[in-house]
Amino acid sequence: MRRRAPAAAAATVAALVTALGGCSSGGGTSAYGPGPGYWTAQRLRGAQPWHAGRFELPSPGSTPSPRNNVRALRVGALFDSDSSGNHFCTASVVDSPGHNLLITAAHCVNGGNGGASRTNVVFIPDYSNGQSPDGVWTPERYVLDPRWVSGGDPDFDVAFVVLKPLNGSNIQDVTGANQIAFGTGYQHLVRVTGYPSSASAPIACQNWTSEQSATQLKFACDNYTGGTSGSPWVTRFDPSTRTGTIVGVIGGYQQGGNTPDVSYSAYLGADIQKLYAQATSG
Numbered sequence: 001m002r003r004r005a006p007a008a009a010a011a012t013v014a015a016l017v018t019a020l021g022g023c024s025s026g027g028g029t030s031a032y033g034p035g036p037g038y039w040t041a042q043r044l045r046g047a048q049p050w051h052a053g054r055f056e057l058p059s060p061g062s063t064p065s066p067r068n069n070v071r072a073l074r075v076g077a078l079f080d081s082d083s084s085g086n087h088f089c090t091a092s093v094v095d096s097p098g099h100n101l102l103i104t105a106a107h108c109v110n111g112g113n114g115g116a117s118r119t120n121v122v123f124i125p126d127y128s129n130g131q132s133p134d135g136v137w138t139p140e141r142y143v144l145d146p147r148w149v150s151g152g153d154p155d156f157d158v159a160f161v162v163l164k165p166l167n168g169s170n171i172q173d174v175t176g177a178n179q180i181a182f183g184t185g186y187q188h189l190v191r192v193t194g195y196p197s198s199a200s201a202p203i204a205c206q207n208w209t210s211e212q213s214a215t216q217l218k219f220a221c222d223n224y225t226g227g228t229s230g231s232p233w234v235t236r237f238d239p240s241t242r243t244g245t246i247v248g249v250i251g252g253y254q255q256g257g258n259t260p261d262v263s264y265s266a267y268l269g270a271d272i273q274k275l276y277a278q279a280t281s282g
Contacts (some may be wrong), residue, residue, distance in 0.1 A: 004087035005197035005227030064204035076125035090194040099172035104230030105251030112152025157251035160279035185210035194231025
């Protein structure tokens with residue numbers, strides 16, 4: 001069962017740690033440049049990182065490995081607490097008229113056993129190693145299907161979270177948002193970004209989805225452990241804008257999966273579309 005991950009290091013949310021790293025090459029002046037004397041302090045500060053190329057297209061039936069420490073501008077960690085302690089999941093900003101909406105797995109905010117939703121929930125977009133570059137956001141309300149709340153029906157393991165403004169701004173105005181689509185079928189090339197229990201920074205992987213059942217999707221990639229629940233499945237991802245269209249979130253069957261190499265999502269059909277309409281209706 002893909003559960004929320006324990007937030008053993010939740011106290012680090014308040015401890016902002018800045019780490020600078022780099023690489024160097026030895027030698028003096030060469031035909032390729034003027035040598036070490038070129039690197040003034042201003043040039044060092046203004047240097048841009050090399051970006052890795054695009055994800056390779058996975059071969060059919062393969063189980064690729066994710067990339068680590070990726071940027072997650074519209075994805076973040078969703079922290080919460082209940083009687084069992086502190087935990088975290090993954091959530092992402094989804095386009096809405098109010099510019100204030102997240103999507104995640106329902107089991108990240110409600111146990112699905114008829115009880116109340118969880119408390120002390122905060123969303124930290126682009127969270128990494130205790131840093132909160134775009135602030136700490138709190139929910140105004142949750143929108144969940146009653147069939148999840150009362151009985152944990154895996155076909156409705158999707159939740160929308162309406163966030164309160166922060167410093168006079170809404171979340172989408174700060175981070176941007178992914179689009180969302182409903183009833184789009186079962187086979188998509190998706191990029192899935194989330195926070196595994198084994199790391200304090202997000203991972204991302206690209207692969208094809210397939211049909212697990214009429215109400216569930218399946219996605220194969222290594223290392224999607226607890227904490228990745230709620231990770232968005234983004235198709236038509238544009239590397240230049242880092243946006244795309246959400247067609248699923250880790251959750252659903254087995255609350256996302258019993259093994260770290262296969263993940264699931266409830267199908268975003270008409271019932272989930274109704275939840276989105278409720279979340280955006282005010």
